[in-house]
Amino acid sequence: MGAAAQVASPAGDTAASAWTVKRARAWVAKGEWKNGLTQKPHGSVNPVDFTLQYHRNPALWNKVFTFLRTQDLEHLAPGKYPIDGDNAYAMISQGHTKPMDSVKWESHRQYIDLHYVITGKEKIGVASIGKATVTEPFTDKSDNAHYNATGIFYTAEPGVFFLFFPRDVHRPGITVPGTMEDKKLVIKIKVSQ
Numbered sequence: 001m002g003a004a005a006q007v008a009s010p011a012g013d014t015a016a017s018a019w020t021v022k023r024a025r026a027w028v029a030k031g032e033w034k035n036g037l038t039q040k041p042h043g044s045v046n047p048v049d050f051t052l053q054y055h056r057n058p059a060l061w062n063k064v065f066t067f068l069r070t071q072d073l074e075h076l077a078p079g080k081y082p083i084d085g086d087n088a089y090a091m092i093s094q095g096h097t098k099p100m101d102s103v104k105w106e107s108h109r110q111y112i113d114l115h116y117v118i119t120g121k122e123k124i125g126v127a128s129i130g131k132a133t134v135t136e137p138f139t140d141k142s143d144n145a146h147y148n149a150t151g152i153f154y155t156a157e158p159g160v161f162f163l164f165f166p167r168d169v170h171r172p173g174i175t176v177p178g179t180m181e182d183k184k185l186v187i188k189i190k191v192s193q
Contacts, residue, residue, distance in 0.1 A: 019048070019051055019052075021047065021048055024047040024048045024050070024051040024052075025047045027047070027051050028041060028045075028047045028050060028051065033054055033058075033061065033062075033065065034065065035062065035065060035066070035069070036069055037065050037068060037069045038069070038159075039068060039069075039116065039159055039160065039161050040159065040160055040161070041160070041161060041162075041163060042154065042156075042160045042161065042162045042163075044126045044152070044154060044162065045162065045163045046163075046165060046167075046168065049163075049165040049167070049168075050163055050165075053112060053165070053189075053191070053192055056192035056193075057192040060084055060087055060088055060189065060190070060192070061189070063083050063084050063088060064083060064084075064088050064114065064187055064189055067081070067083050067088075067090060067187065068114075068116065068161070068185070068187070071090075073092070073116075073118045073183075073185055074118055074119060074183070076092050077092065078092045078093055078094050079091070079092060083187065086190065087189075087190045088187060088188065088189045088190065089187070089188055090185060090186070090187045090188075091185070091186045091187075091188070092118075092183070092184070092185055093183070093184050093186070094181070094182070094183040094184070095181055096175075096180055096181045097120075097122045097123075097173050097174060097175040097176070097179070097180060097181060097182055098173050098174060098175060099174070099175055100123070100171075100174045100175075103171050103172070103173055103174050104135075104136075104146045104147075104171065105125065105127065105132060105146060105147040105148065105149045105151070105169045105170070105171045106144055106145065106146055106147070106169065106170060106171070107129055107132075107138075107144075107145050107147070107164070107166060107167075107168065107169045107170070108143045108144060108164070108166060109138060109143060109145075109166050109191070110140070110143045110190065110191060111143055111188040111189060111190055111191065112163060112164065112165050112166075112188075112189040112190075112191055113162075113163070113164040113170070113186055113187075113188065113189075114161055114162070114163055114185075114186065114187040114189060115156065115161065115162040115164070115170075115172055115184065115185075115186055116156075116158075116160075116161040116162075116184065116185040116186075116187075117156045117157055117158055117182050117183070117184050117185075118158060118182070118183040118184060118185055119158065119182060119183040120179050120181055120182025120183060121155055121156065121157050121176045121179045121182060122155075122156050122172065122173055122174055122175070122176060122179075122182050122184070123153050123154065123155055123156070123174035123175070123176055124153065124154055124156045124162055124170060124171065124172045124173075124174070125149075125151040125152070125153045125154075125170060125171030125172075125174070126151050126152055126153075126154065126162075126164075126168060126169075126170055126171075127147075127149040127150065127151030127152070127168075127169040127170075127171075128167065128168070128169065129147075129166075129167045129168065129169050130167070131149065131150070132147035132148065132149035132169045133147060133148045133149070134146070134147055135147055135148055147169050149169050149171075151169065151170075151171065153171075153174070155176055156172075165191075166191060
């Protein structure tokens with residue numbers, strides 16, 4: 001979206017908007033949505049998409065951030081944890097990261113992904129869906145499509161979370177030299193229309 005892109009107004013009106021990219025960035029930076037959360041969004045997070053989705057369903061996002069803030073993530077066993085029924089749930093995984101050539105680019109339509117590395121590190125690739133070529137079409141059952149893409153790779157470490165919206169293609173779980181495994185949280189957050 002360009003600099004004049006519009007999103008939800010500060011009052012929560014998601015149809016007409018008073019939010020520009022600049023205002024969305026300011027809203028994210030102000031951090032009222034954090035409610036004590038110490039983890040920060042990575043700089044690659046699209047502030048317009050985040051602002052729009054948060055204002056469409058603040059109660060759901062507050063539950064997600066409460067989970068992230070209040071759970072003892074280091075001691076949670078791998079598995080699936082409910083947050084708000086099918087609207088949001090968490091998955092903890094622990095194990096080896098993968099060589100880059102064994103990890104596919106992916107995107108989702110029904111859920112937004114929040115990725116947070118609890119311990120260890122991994123590389124995560126980020127690309128725009130508009131610059132990616134579909135290799136495996138989207139299916140509702142898996143809420144997944146796969147791509148060939150060229151993106152930017154970041155090192156994911158504790159303290160910073162990534163958000164991937166439907167137009168974000170991502171490639172997570174890649175080995176960082178010297179770190180072969182990590183413990184990770186992925187929260188699936190239903191897209192609000």
